[in-house]
Amino acid sequence: METRQSQVLAGLLGVCVGDALGVPVEFTTREERLRSPVTTMQGYGTYNQPPGTWSDDSSLTFCLAESLCQGFSLDAIAESFCRWHDQDYWTPHGIVFDIGMTTAAALRRLRWDHVSPLDSGGRDERSNGNGSLMRILPMAFYYKFLEFPDLIQRVHQVSSITHAHLRSQMACGIYISIAIRLLEGDDPATAYFKGIKRIQKLYNQPPYTSELDNFARVFNGEIAQLPMEAIQSGSYVVHTLEAALWCFSTSTSYSQSVLKAVNLGSDTDTTAAVTGGLAGLYYGVEAIPQDWLDQIARKDDIVDLAKRLAVSFKKSKHLEE
Known part of the structure; x- marks a missing residue:
């Protein structure tokens, strides 16, 4: 249980610390960074x-x-998102x-139009922002x-609660597949290779095949070689x-991973949050600089949440629909 709890905490704090590093410079250019x-x-x-301070991510x-x-309940998850808003x-x-525009629109449909969580997310091609990818990491702990x-x-x-287009769903699936390999103890390069290989078996069939070209650079396994x-x-x-x-594949520490993400500029908090989730899982909580952790808002609440989530996975209700 201690191992599982430490993995959950590393993932949650990995996301959060990366997010907080990026918040003050969101929308700044790469040249500025x-x-x-x-x-x-x-x-x-x-x-x-x-x-x-961390953001909506x-x-x-x-x-x-x-x-x-x-336990797993789409209605409860959607209600939690609405409660946040x-x-x-x-x-x-x-x-x-x-808050992202696609997420805001989905929450309005949930609250005002009383649609189901499976019908609330944006489905058009313009609804492919990163708003579901940035928050999907906890699903990896079901592996x-x-x-x-x-x-x-x-x-x-x-993903579909807010981002229902196949492309957003698949981005989340690829990310979780790689995160699972990190939870299994693989190094970053191996986790990437095995993660994409495993998810491709699902995505090399309709309806996903129509979207595969959009992930060509991910699936060719050579992201780390790009400038x-x-x-x-x-x-x-x-x-x-x-x-x-x-960022994760070209770095050798948690701090290098997330700082590299922030210093790409633009959507700094989300890039660093998504990077930080993977880096947290691989490098562990102990690899996150203590002075960064000490400044994180509500750190004790996050630690408590990680403990509760780790304990809850012992319960059979997680296997219920």
Whole structure:
């Protein structure tokens, strides 16, 4: 149980610390970051928030994780997301200061139109921001309790609450497949190779085949060989996935991974959160600089959440629909 709890905590804090590093410089350009790179936790900047403040990326990750403590229920997960938006639940300082347009539209459909979570997410091609990828990591912790195709189906459903286009679902599936290999103890290169190989068996069939070209650079297994100039770091889900895999695959520590992500510029918090989830799983909590951890808002609550989620996976209810 201690091992599982430490993995859960490493994943959650990995996301959160990366997110908090990126918040003060979100929307800044790569040129700005190259001239003045982020090297440690700082504050204020884009949202005028104190150091250690995390954004919607972490808030929705924590909402998902807490919902999973009671078993898997799409309705409960969707309700948790709405509670964050409407009641400032799982925010660092009691206020929502950042939300993506696709996520906001989906939550309006849930709250105002009373649609089901399977029908709330955007399905058009323009609804392929990174808003579901940034919060999907807690689903990886199901890997010992569900058959892989069943787990990926649930990953797709959780994405679809806000981002229902196949491309967003598949980005989440690829990410979780790689995260599972890290949980199994693989090194980054092996986790990447085995993760994409395993998920390709699911995606090399309709309806997913229509989207495979969009993931060509991920599936060719050579992300790490690309120069930084070939990596984009905006909010498009494929670019975020590529950037996170590049940062993680070309680094040798947690801090190097997430700082590299932040210093790509643009959607700094989400790129670093998605990168940080993988880096946290691989390098562990002990690899996250202590002075960064000490500044994280509500750190004790996050530690408690990780403990509750780890304990909850012993319960048979997780295998229920």
